Amino acid sequence: MGEIDLNKERLELALEAAGLDLWENNLLTGEVTRKALKTFSELGYSDEEVLHHLDHLFEFVHPDDLAMIQSAVGEHMAGRTPEYRCEFRLLAKDGRWVWYANYGRIMDVHSATPGQRFIGVTFNIDHRKRREDEIDQINRQLAEQNALLQSLNSALELLAANDSLTGLANRRTLMDLGAKECKRAERFQHPLSVLMVDIDSFKNVNDNWGHLVGDRVICAVADICRLRTRSGVDAVARLGGEEFVVLLPETSVVHAQALAEALREAVAQQELVVNDDGERVAFTVSIGVAPLGADGQSFEQLLNNADKALYKAKQTGRNNVQCFDPASPRLRLAANSADGAKG
Numbered sequence: 001m002g003e004i005d006l007n008k009e010r011l012e013l014a015l016e017a018a019g020l021d022l023w024e025n026n027l028l029t030g031e032v033t034r035k036a037l038k039t040f041s042e043l044g045y046s047d048e049e050v051l052h053h054l055d056h057l058f059e060f061v062h063p064d065d066l067a068m069i070q071s072a073v074g075e076h077m078a079g080r081t082p083e084y085r086c087e088f089r090l091l092a093k094d095g096r097w098v099w100y101a102n103y104g105r106i107m108d109v110h111s112a113t114p115g116q117r118f119i120g121v122t123f124n125i126d127h128r129k130r131r132e133d134e135i136d137q138i139n140r141q142l143a144e145q146n147a148l149l150q151s152l153n154s155a156l157e158l159l160a161a162n163d164s165l166t167g168l169a170n171r172r173t174l175m176d177l178g179a180k181e182c183k184r185a186e187r188f189q190h191p192l193s194v195l196m197v198d199i200d201s202f203k204n205v206n207d208n209w210g211h212l213v214g215d216r217v218i219c220a221v222a223d224i225c226r227l228r229t230r231s232g233v234d235a236v237a238r239l240g241g242e243e244f245v246v247l248l249p250e251t252s253v254v255h256a257q258a259l260a261e262a263l264r265e266a267v268a269q270q271e272l273v274v275n276d277d278g279e280r281v282a283f284t285v286s287i288g289v290a291p292l293g294a295d296g297q298s299f300e301q302l303l304n305n306a307d308k309a310l311y312k313a314k315q316t317g318r319n320n321v322q323c324f325d326p327a328s329p330r331l332r333l334a335a336n337s338a339d340g341a342k343g
């Protein structure tokens with residue numbers, strides 16, 4: 001056996017071991033000079049069914065992949081790529097689409113008519129492609145689940161920070177915000193006040209009209225507080241039951257008291273229609289006002305002072321605004337005896 005035949009044998013062996021199928025085409029005439037018979041046999045075709053022209057081979061290629069093959073060949077022909085590489089699907093005889101890769105080179109690139117010897121190999125990449133598809137699908141599902149988790153998280157954060165009936169900040173949010181505002185006011189020596197707002201004789205509303213009407217009254221008071229305060233500056237929170245707190249940064253006690261009066265009046269003027277007969281329920285609020293006092297006062301202390309002023313407003317006949325007065329022994333006395341007495 002001559003050296004050429006030996007080399008040919010060695011090449012065939014190497015191709016077989018690597019799972020490669022050698023082909024050769026003439027791009028100028030379209031003639032297939034060596035057919036990738038192993039590939040087509042794998043796809044279920046007999047040797048006779050594989051014709052000698054590239055146009056016929058293209059009929060086996062998935063329509064979505066044709067343009068990609070033509071572009072890869074064109075790029076290589078034009079000398080823009082050192083070799084031709086492409087991945088595409090071929091139609092098996094039983095109707096399946098199977099993924100293959102091509103790797104080739106124009107051998108006569110420096111001749112006068114390059115393209116007559118376009119040689120390459122085809123190999124099966126179906127298993128890899130399907131795993132890639134699976135991974136893509138898993139990645140897409142993970143991305144969808146991530147997006148879902150993110151929106152659930154935002155919803156949970158909203159639920160954790162807000163009162164579900166009124167949508168106002170809840171006690172936890174208020175305590176965080178209040179502590180920050182106290183520190184800020186103290187540091188920059190700015191005024192800060194709070195209002196503690198409580199619906200008067202609310203038990204009667206529930207007893208006379210039912211809990212649903214009671215809830216509507218709570219929402220009506222919440223709306224008035226929200227609409228009459230500065231959005232993005234003040235904070236309105238529902239402390240629980242029929243009790244609200246309005247946190248007023250940059251607000252002196254005089255201005256806080258004026259706002260409290262305006263809120264009290266707005267609530268007193270509001271009536272809710274409670275049934276089809278057009279019956280109405282009126283309601284009022286009592287409000288305690290307290291300014292941030294001596295250096296280092298905590299938000300809890302500030303709330304406590306507002307609560308004492310609220311107690312005084314209730315004692316004074318309700319539908320009433322009272323200001324915390326640290327110098328008032330009567331207030332202090334009343335507040336002391338009020339601890340645990342007020343609902």
Ligand SMILES: Nc1nc2c(ncn2[C@@H]2O[C@H](COP(=O)(O)OP(=O)(O)OP(=O)(O)O)[C@@H](O)[C@H]2O)c(=O)[nH]1
Pocket residue numbers: 165198199200201202203204206210211212213214215218240241242314318342343
């Ligand atoms: N409808 C409704 N009622 C509530 C809610 N939370 C608390 N309550 C009721 O609010 C009422 C509060 O009553 P009290 O603490 O006696 O106070 P009040 O009747 O408003 O009397 P004063 O505060 O002294 O004017 C109770 O009947 C509670 O059941 C709620 O979310 N919805």
